[in-house]
Structures are given as C-alpha cells and as structure tokens.
Amino acid sequence: MIRVLLAEDMHMVRGALVALLNLEPDIEVVAEVATGDQILPAARACEPDVAIIDIDLPGKDGITAATELYEQLPRCHTLILTSLGRPGTVRRALDAKVYGFLLKDAPADKLASAVRSVSLGRRVIDSDLALSAWETDKCPLTPREVEILRLAARGRDVADIAAELFLSPGTVRNYLTTVVTKLNARNRVDAIRIASSADWL
Template sequence: MIKVLVAEDMHIVRGALVALLRLEPDIDVVAEVASGPEILPMARARQAQVAVIDIDLPGMDGLTAAGELHEQLPECRTLILTSLGRPGTLRRALDAKVGGFLLKDAPPDKLASAVRGVLAGRRMVDGDLALAAWDTVDCPLTARELDVLRMVAQGYGTVEVAARLYLSAGTVRNYLTTVVAKLNARNRVDAIRIAEESGWL
C-alpha cells in the first residue's frame, strides 16, 4: 500500500481528494492536514511515502513545504496540486524538487496515476503546462526583489518591509522602483499583477 498524506486547507476539497484516493486498492491515506507547517511532522510521524500538497496553504505555502520535505524527509515524494496552471509556478515547483505538478481540474484518474508515478521516481507534469513553461521567460527579478515585492503584495508598507528584511526604507523604495522598471509595469500594483500572473510570486 502507498501511504499518502493530503494537505489541503479547504475541507470539502480535502474530503473529495481523500475519498478519491481511498477508492484505489493500492493507496492508503494515512494523514490529512490543513496547513503548511503540519506537513513535515505529520509525514514523518505517519511515514508517508507521497505527500499530495495544495500549492496555497496557510502558514507555509505548498512549494516551501515541498522543499522542506525534500531536504528533511527525502523518502517522501511530493505532488503539488494547483488551480492556476501558470508556467512560472511550474518552474518554481521544479526548483523545489517536487515529483509532480497537477492541475485541480485534471481528470480524477490522473491523481492516482500521478501518486504512483512520483512514488516510482518519475516526474509527473501536465503536458500542456510543461510545453508552456518551456517557452516562458525566466523571472528577471533577483531573490531579494521578489522578497520585497511578495511582502508588498501581502499588504506590508515600506517601513514594515524594511524592518522585516533588515533594510532601510530607502533601500526598499529603491528595490520597488527597480522592480517596476524591470517588469515594465505602470506602478507597484501593476508589478504585483505581472509577477503573480507569471507565477513568480
């Protein structure tokens, strides 16, 4: 039996995923969690072999949690689920060493196939999304510029961003000016939109 952990914060969606996986004769859902920080300790405690993780989770996003699993519990493979099939997001997922990347609107039988595939060590990625990712432009922003933009997108003001990242407010403003210029955006809000639509945030 394949021991699977399901991480999804929406109760109805999580219940549907668990019910779907339990229909498979070779899959046993050994844990269900609703937030990112719960994934690693629960996967370790229940000896999960595959973690099916929603990309958007409270406390810690799915890609960060997948990266943590890869580093600290490499025997547990990861399959990321998302409702947004943006090529930039796929690239981030591959950088996090996930085993698979599946859209939530994929046919139900693909979920069990993807679980089996990632356990076998194969990369399971939606074909159309993989082709789209092949043609996308790499993110022009540095890691620090992305950190600043991500915090602004979360609603933090310049002074708060500066305090949290140990920068001066002037340096944060300079980063934001550079971000707007690099993305050919009209302003900060437009820069956030461009970065989110590209899957860089």
C-alpha cells in the same frame, strides 16, 4: 501498497480525495492534514511514499512544505495538487524538487496514475503546464527587489519600506525604478501586476 499523506485544507475536497484514492486496490491514505505546518510531523510519524499537497495551505504554503519534505524525508515523493495553473507556480514547484504537479480538476484516474508514477520516482506534470513553465522566463528581479516590490504590493509607501528594511527612502525609490525598468512596466502599479501574474511575489 502505496502509502499516501494528503494535505488539503478544504474538508469536503479532502474527504472526496481520500474516498477516491482508497478505492484504488494499491493505494492507501495513511494520514490527512489541513495545514502546511502539520505535513512534516505527520510524514515523520507515518512514513508515506507519496505526499499529495495543496499549494495554498494555511500555516505554511505547499511548496515550502514540499521543500522541507525533500530535504528531510527524501524517500517521500511530493505531488502538488492545485487549482492554480500559473507558469510561475509550476516553476516554483519544480525548483522545490516536487515529482508531480496536477490541477485539481484532473480526472480521478489521472490522479491515481500520477500517485503510482510519483511513488516510483517518475515526474508527472500536466503537459500544458510544463510547456508554459519552460517558456516563461525566470524572475529577472533580485531577492531584494522582490522583497521591496512585495511590500509595495501590500500598500506600504516608500518611507514605510525604508524604515522596515533599514534603507534610505532614496535607495528604496532607486530599487523601485530598477524594478519598473526590468519588467518593462509603465509604473510601480504595473510592475506589481506583472510580477503578481507571473507568480514572482
């Protein structure tokens, strides 16, 4: 019997997924959680073979939780289930050592099949998503540049960013100019748009 932990914050979706999976003769949902920070404690308590994790969870995002599972409970393999099919999201999931990545609108039998494959340590990633992820360039920005652009995307001005990161305003402006250049953007707003659409922020 394949033991499954399911992490999904939408109650109706979670209930439907549990019902679908429990119809399978070889799959049993042994734990359900609604937030990302509940995943690791629940996994330690019930020792699932597979964790099905929604990528957008309150408390802690699904990819961060998947990374923790990989590091602390490596025998529990993770299948990310999401409505977000952006290439950058797929790359982040692959970097987090997840075993599977499926869209929520996948057919029910595809989900059950994916759970079986992931439990055996096989990779299951939607072929179109995988292709788009491999074709997408890695983020060209440094962690510091991403941090500054993320703050700019939240509406912080140069002075606020400088104060928060203990930098001079001139240094922050230089970072933002470099970001605009690296992304071939027209301006700061365009750089934020490009980075957001690639899921680098």
